Amino acid sequence: MAFFRKASEVFGLDIGSSAVKALQLREAGGSYRLAALGIAPLPPDAIADGTIKDPPTVVEAIRTAVAKAGIKETDSAIAICGRELIIKKVQIPEVPAKEVHDVVQLEAEHHIPFAIDEVFLDYHTVGQHDGQLDLILVAVKKSKVLEYAAVVEEAGLVPTIVDVDSFALGNQFELNFPEEQGEAVALIDIGASIMKTNVVRGGSTIFARDIPFGGNNYTQAIAQQLKIPFEQAEAAKLGRDVGVRWEAVVPALEAVSRELSLEVQRTFDYFASTAESERIGKIVLAGGCSQLPGLNDYLSSNWGIPVELARPFERIEVDPAYAEEVNAAGPALAVAVGLALRRPGDKGK
Numbered sequence: 001m002a003f004f005r006k007a008s009e010v011f012g013l014d015i016g017s018s019a020v021k022a023l024q025l026r027e028a029g030g031s032y033r034l035a036a037l038g039i040a041p042l043p044p045d046a047i048a049d050g051t052i053k054d055p056p057t058v059v060e061a062i063r064t065a066v067a068k069a070g071i072k073e074t075d076s077a078i079a080i081c082g083r084e085l086i087i088k089k090v091q092i093p094e095v096p097a098k099e100v101h102d103v104v105q106l107e108a109e110h111h112i113p114f115a116i117d118e119v120f121l122d123y124h125t126v127g128q129h130d131g132q133l134d135l136i137l138v139a140v141k142k143s144k145v146l147e148y149a150a151v152v153e154e155a156g157l158v159p160t161i162v163d164v165d166s167f168a169l170g171n172q173f174e175l176n177f178p179e180e181q182g183e184a185v186a187l188i189d190i191g192a193s194i195m196k197t198n199v200v201r202g203g204s205t206i207f208a209r210d211i212p213f214g215g216n217n218y219t220q221a222i223a224q225q226l227k228i229p230f231e232q233a234e235a236a237k238l239g240r241d242v243g244v245r246w247e248a249v250v251p252a253l254e255a256v257s258r259e260l261s262l263e264v265q266r267t268f269d270y271f272a273s274t275a276e277s278e279r280i281g282k283i284v285l286a287g288g289c290s291q292l293p294g295l296n297d298y299l300s301s302n303w304g305i306p307v308e309l310a311r312p313f314e315r316i317e318v319d320p321a322y323a324e325e326v327n328a329a330g331p332a333l334a335v336a337v338g339l340a341l342r343r344p345g346d347k348g349k
Contacts, residue, residue: 010160010343011071011077012024012168012342013077013159015047015062016335017044017191019040021039023340024073033318034319039068040061042058044219052148062155063155077339078152078162079164079168080163081164081166081210085138086113100133104135108121108137122138123137124136140164169198169310172310172337173334176315182201182202183281186282187199188286190214190287191287206278211264211267215288218237228244239293260299261299280305281305281306282306283308286310287332287334296308310330310331310334
């Protein structure tokens with residue numbers, strides 16, 4: 001009988017452009033512990049701008065990450081980001097609950113640059129006032145979801161839940177910092193090729209946007225300036241000893257950080273134009289690129305807002321066996337943690 005069937009265990013599978021991360025959490029009495037973790041690197045051209053260019057390599061990395069983690073379950077929660085994804089805050093007149101879906105469908109056609117039958121559509125109510133409902137509308141091209149689902153299935157897994165990177169980021173923040181309910185906090189995950197932003201307040205997303213900019217911009221700038229291969233530039237960026245002086249790398253890093261700061265500033269300005277007198281109180285950086293030496297200090301002094309690094313395991317017990325890997329990857333695991341929190345049938349925030 002279904003009543004006695006154990007709820008299936010879902011693990012988080014974060015398919016990023018520089019690595020695949022498989023992460024499983026176990027819950028007991030409302031608290032979580034890290035039960036499994038495996039990371040498999042990807043070559044820089046396997047996934048570009050959120051599009052899978054080399055499916056066999058990505059399938060192999062998924063298998064490797066899951067095997068390293070020792071995960072036996074097949075149900076996974078995955079996420080997407082990038083160009084074929086639209087996240088918008090929209091207002092619709094307050095209507096009876098059963099009519100919301102139809103009204104959203106009609107409203108969506110005004111906001112989405114794709115044909116409505118080409119997208120999967122979802123929405124989440126974030127507030128209501130003056131006879132209006134505020135919704136966060138999410139539309140993603142079906143072809144994009146199927147592209148990611150295909151590599152997961154090819155690796156012998158089931159993509160039970162499809163989420164959005166920036167929402168997964170919000171999920172892990174809410175678990176780890178439930179007390180931060182008052183002010184608006186900007187969560188920014190800087191991946192290798194895409195920067196995901198999610199402004200949250202009181203446990204809800206009030207603004208989200210993906211920006212095609214990431215850690216590879218730094219690597220390319222170093223490679224060009226010093227005329228060295230991409231792989232060597234990547235290692236130099238991370239401060240590894242590859243025969244490149246750190247002082248030689250700094251000018252390229254600073255130039256790209258200025259660009260990054262401007263990109264985020266544009267996003268904040270756009271957010272300010274859509275939000276009624278909303279101020280961002282602080283910024284939390286996640287993603288592999290967030291650990292770039294001095295980046296959070298630079299951004300903080302630029303914007304005059306506190307900037308800190310994400311701590312995705314703040315309220316998650318980490319077995320000593322994983323401590324070293326978690327300390328090394330830290331903020332880069334924020335999306336994977338957010339995905340590992342999902343369960344079939346729950347409604348992602």
